[in-house]
Amino acid sequence: GDSVTQMEGPVTLSEEAFLTINCTYTATGYPSLFWYVQYPGEGLQLLLKATKADDKGSNKGFEATYRKETTSFHLEKGSVQVSDSAVYFCALSAPSNDYKLSFGAGTTVTVRA
Amino acid sequence: DGGITQSPKYLFRKEGQNVTLSCEQNLNHDAMYWYRQDPGQGLRLIYYSQIVNDFQKGDIAEGYSVSREKKESFPLTVTSAQKNPTAFYLCASSSILVTSGSYEQYFGPGTRLTVT
Numbered sequence: 001g002d003s004v005t006q007m008e009g010p011v012t013l014s015e016e017a018f019l020t021i022n023c024t025y026t027a028t029g030y031p032s033l034f035w036y037v038q039y040p041g042e043g044l045q046l047l048l049k050a051t052k053a054d055d056k057g058s059n060k061g062f063e064a065t066y067r068k069e070t071t072s073f074h075l076e077k078g079s080v081q082v083s084d085s086a087v088y089f090c091a092l093s094a095p096s097n098d099y100k101l102s103f104g105a106g107t108t109v110t111v112r113a
Numbered sequence: 114d115g116g117i118t119q120s121p122k123y124l125f126r127k128e129g130q131n132v133t134l135s136c137e138q139n140l141n142h143d144a145m146y147w148y149r150q151d152p153g154q155g156l157r158l159i160y161y162s163q164i165v166n167d168f169q170k171g172d173i174a175e176g177y178s179v180s181r182e183k184k185e186s187f188p189l190t191v192t193s194a195q196k197n198p199t200a201f202y203l204c205a206s207s208s209i210l211v212t213s214g215s216y217e218q219y220f221g222p223g224t225r226l227t228v229t
Contacts, residue, residue, distance in 0.1 A: 034217055043119075043203055043220035044156075089155065098163075099209060099216040100146075100171075105155045 002027040002097045006090045006104030013080055013111050021075040021107045023064075023090035031094035033057075033066055033073040034101070038087045047075075047088070080111045116140065117221035119204050124226045126198075134189045134224045136204030145187035146205040146218060149173060156203065162187055163209055191226065198228045 007022040025031065032051045036044040048057030053068035062077045073090060090104040117138045126132045138145065144163045148156040158171030162181040176195025181187055187206075191198045202225075205218040 032216060036220075041223075041225075043117075043222045044205075046217050046219065049217055093216045099144075099207070100158060100161065101205075101218055103155050 002031065002092060002094050002102045004090050004092055004102050004104040006088075007107055008105070010108040010110060013109070015082060015111055015113050016079045017111075019075070019077045019080045019084070019109065021088055021090075021109070023073045023075065023104060025071050025073065025090075025092050025102075027071075027092055027094045027102075028096045029094055031092040033064070034091045034093070035062070035064055035073070035075050036089040036091060036103075038089065038106070040086075044089065080109075082111050082113050085109060085111045117204060117206055117219060119202075119221035119224050122222065122224060124224055126226070126228050128228055129193045130228075131193055132191050132198075132226065132228075134191065134202055134204075134226070136187045136189065136221060137185055138187075138204075138206045138219075138221075139185060140206055140208075140219065141184075142206035142208050142219075143184070144207045144209045145181070146207075147171075147177075147179065147187070147189045148203045148205065150201045150203060150223075159189065159202075191228075198226060201225050 003026045034049045035047040037047045048059045050057040050066035056065045064075045087106045091101045120135045146161040147159040160179040162168035178190045203223045204221040207218040
């Protein structure tokens with residue numbers, strides 16, 4: 001079945017450091033790919049998305065490119081801030097799975113001043 | 114403002130009692146979902162509904178029940194049969210129209226249920 005594997009955390013960085021969170025997927029057909037962010041005590045917010053190969057999603061300085069050849073959707077940000085401290089979830093949605101979201105386990109990121 | 118509301122934010126119950134969590138959306142989405150999140154873990158799907166008066170079990174439906182009498186509302190009941198009900202519960206919705214594109218889900222703020 002469809003699945004997502006993302007880099008285990010926790011990840012601790014200093015402010016202005018470069019952030020990468022790896023995400024790979026397994027799916028039949030052509031899934032859509034998403035990154036969600038969850039701040040403490042809150043629900044999930046959609047951070048960015050990509051719907052086809054080579055699409056780049058971007059938002060708030062974060063970027064991720066849909067790589068079909070490597071089945072990956074790695075999240076990157078060039079210069080993190082303390083406010084980026086959160087849990088990040090990679091997810092996919094595919095017609096083969098009734099368009100339900102399959103989530104990775106989440107990666108906790110802590111940015112120190 | 115369009116969005117998803119969940120109430121209450123915190124809920125406390127005694128063991129053996131049923132409890133109902135509210136979820137309402139005004140995004141005109143057809144599909145609605147309930148997830149459970151335990152500390153340090155990902156999300157697990159409890160139930161979902163793609164149309165009024167119809168719903169399907171997710172991965173961990175035992176001990177839970179839902180109804181979908183209106184498009185806007187998808188309440189979740191945590192029954193006394195749920196062995197470990199203390200968790201953070203998240204409701205979500207999505208459009209399932211082909212023209213909408215990518216079927217992303219939008220989440221509510223969550224309800225933290227504590228059963229003692």
